[in-house]
Amino acid sequence: MNFIGQHILSVDQFDRASIEEVFRVADNMIPYALRQRVTRVLEGAILGNMFFEPSTRTRVSFGCAWNLLGGEVRETTGIKASALAKGESFYDTARVLSGYSDLIVMRHEKMGSVAEFAAASRVPVINGGDGANEHPSQALLDLYTISRELTDQGKAIDGMRIALVGDLRFGRAVHSLCKLLGIYRNISFSLISPEALRLPSSYIESLRSAGHTVVESSDMASGLQQADIVYVTRTQEERFESADEAQRYKGLLRLNQAVYTQYCEPNTVIMHPLPRDTRAEANELDNDLNDNPNLAIFRQTDNGVLIRMALFALILNVADQIDATSRPVNWYTAKRF
Amino acid sequence: MNFIGQHILSVDQFDRASIEEVFRVADNMIPYALRQRVTRVLEGAILGNMFFEPSTRTRVSFGCAWNLLGGEVRETTGIKASALAKGESFYDTARVLSGYSDLIVMRHEKMGSVAEFAAASRVPVINGGDGANEHPSQALLDLYTISRELTDQGKAIDGMRIALVGDLRFGRAVHSLCKLLGIYRNISFSLISPEALRLPSSYIESLRSAGHTVVESSDMASGLQQADIVYVTRTQEERFESADEAQRYKGLLRLNQAVYTQYCEPNTVIMHPLPRDTRAEANELDNDLNDNPNLAIFRQTDNGVLIRMALFALILNVADQIDATSRPVNWYTAKRF
């Protein structure tokens, strides 16, 4: 895949070579994200960070990634005041907003909305989430995290063992991750979910027909064993027909230090797409894991910045200019990164 | 008019020479808005983009124009959390906020609020819309679009023929445009509106006493013929006493490709201040015109960036420094601009 000038709308656009290209560029971004060096490669460029469905974390992550490349961000954080709410078409909104920026990130609750917007946009568009459908940079940062964590342990994605835990029926992050993992070879999937929230069978069939192993279960005891990665998700209550129905499943499957110690191998990496709901009725990933060095959830969000920087750099064709425009950071930077 | 350090509150401030100066500077901004070149002339300057009445399009357009000159933007997008909502006067708000920036763009639903704010501001203020009253950069971008479109056809504003269609009673954009056009010579105005939404007679009298021709009608058939420009507007429902009353007029006058083909000359330029309401009950400017090369509505919004850059550059006295601080763009830029 040639990234220059392309929209990024779906994980379906990626093959193994293009994933590896993104990861290679993301690796190069580490000194900038760690505030060891500053680059100004996109000085003068403008990101349109158009979040018609609010999401603080994702919005700030994209904006920060753009700023770290030297560019400016113009943004919107809701739909109420927008022309879309007054009957404007996605076509018109896209034609107008694409005159204001060099690249647009768009999030909107309506499935397919970002693709419709991108079709009319005069600049590249990255899907920042369109309802239950796609959020490709999340899937890429999850996969990138898996890759980095496994590499640290001398392992690789090919041949690894992953346990996916929780609401596998509605979890957009899990679905996209399964699609990307399906590209690799010989992965063992352990799917752990309540009966009613199992991964849709189309995903399971795709994985099996690509040569992967898939085992389903509904309790942690059997499912967690022999996993390199445990990927826990929250119950996607906004996708259920009623809040009451969602409530039935919240907190059914929980990972805490005791469960981890009892069932997991010592270096099993713990992931979660965040936010984790720490309220008593949910609490699917317990705070008592916070000091467990295998808890990779904040390395995931850190990696999100690298992946987004890489996508920006590839789409705008500046990946090869980053270092040439760079200099050391001249201010205090926290060692804790 | 000497722009340096001035507030821009009303189209009444402009004479023909000052309009032409704005347009000349706007022309110089084209390579920057097209992302062929980058300028950093306002590097270090701060725009206070104070939208106490939300408007995504106008807010982002002003912010983008400032960023394209190299400056930073601080902004607010509503009134609920502001001190204004807690009983603070416009005087206090202006004294405070003008300590934070080099120039302020302000939008507020209350008529006259921006002038009141500007009187207390310590930095130049541009009116980004104060209710039914004024939105001078919209009028300037409309006029600039008319000028560029006509020039492309070997015509000029002097002597041109324009049809204004829709809610001419409440349309702020139409009123301001009429004031600016009145400065020029020998224009034929065709005013097409429901009987109850006619252009206020004071505007008609001004135009006639300045030597222009004005003809009124209430249907497209007669009114659209022999126009160089057709300027369509939406029903300004927020200005009516009730939504029901506004509903009576929505969609009464519609321009679509069939109407265009039947009544318009082949190169008649189509304009609209946007947003256009594409819902079935409104739809005053049909999507079937989207491929008509005479549809200039997105050139209008693009031109808005140029006009706002020009106003910033003139007020802050940097129009002559733009090119000296510029360099070629080093990233991929879409050809579709």
Place this chain on the structure above:
Amino acid sequence: MNFIGQHILSVDQFDRASIEEVFRVADNMIPYALRQRVTRVLEGAILGNMFFEPSTRTRVSFGCAWNLLGGEVRETTGIKASALAKGESFYDTARVLSGYSDLIVMRHEKMGSVAEFAAASRVPVINGGDGANEHPSQALLDLYTISRELTDQGKAIDGMRIALVGDLRFGRAVHSLCKLLGIYRNISFSLISPEALRLPSSYIESLRSAGHTVVESSDMASGLQQADIVYVTRTQEERFESADEAQRYKGLLRLNQAVYTQYCEPNTVIMHPLPRDTRAEANELDNDLNDNPNLAIFRQTDNGVLIRMALFALILNVADQIDATSRPVNWYTAKRF
């Protein structure tokens, strides 16, 4: 106090030497805030301006201070759309957001929230206000204003006379200011408030035991005399049990030009933490004082930018690099600053 890499959570962190260091750096910032010179010392650095409780003035002031040092700002302006509202812990929010920026300013209505956030943050955090608790940069800017105003009159904080007027029971700004003033020597405090809104006795005892003089009264006539500074506050209605109760106290104590002329010495400086409520039922600081040169309320907000620039520069250890990276401003700047 060594500022490098520190959180600023409370005025209790400051001793006299560290206050004087902040003020010295703030003085150096004057040419930049006045737009005489531009510095780019933080070019490439990102501020996370996280206002989970909205506050236009404070948010824009911090953002502007950061921009004036050359850095970029990513921000949030409410809590509704944030993960915090979906059950995320302050710990998680802090771990995530501190991966996106070099320094975070946080405001949240919950007392103690910012300290909890800072404990988990990987970058320095400044408390931008946590409910009734602390807002240290406000206290510093108040003290800095007192210092500059007195210096202009050939006086000093040591030995000065200050009248504090209004809701002294709930006023966070007054409490913090009393703590900072307590560090100095031999100050005369005149506390003027309704009986029910007196300064909590713990503050009075602290001041007295540090050798200061404290006199309480409930009317302006006696209290205002012989003051170098009059610091007026609004009734903090959000801290009362009911709006009705707060209503009883609004407007009980008012300063206007007539009162000023009758009771104050000719050069008594008038301060207020703003916003002032100009509605008839409140109006504790009358607009008829706007032309009184001793009205320092807008010098206070201007000084806020200097203090915030100084805190940023000290925490990130760039105070000594400011001038080296600077150049003259090249655009029009209003004389009225």
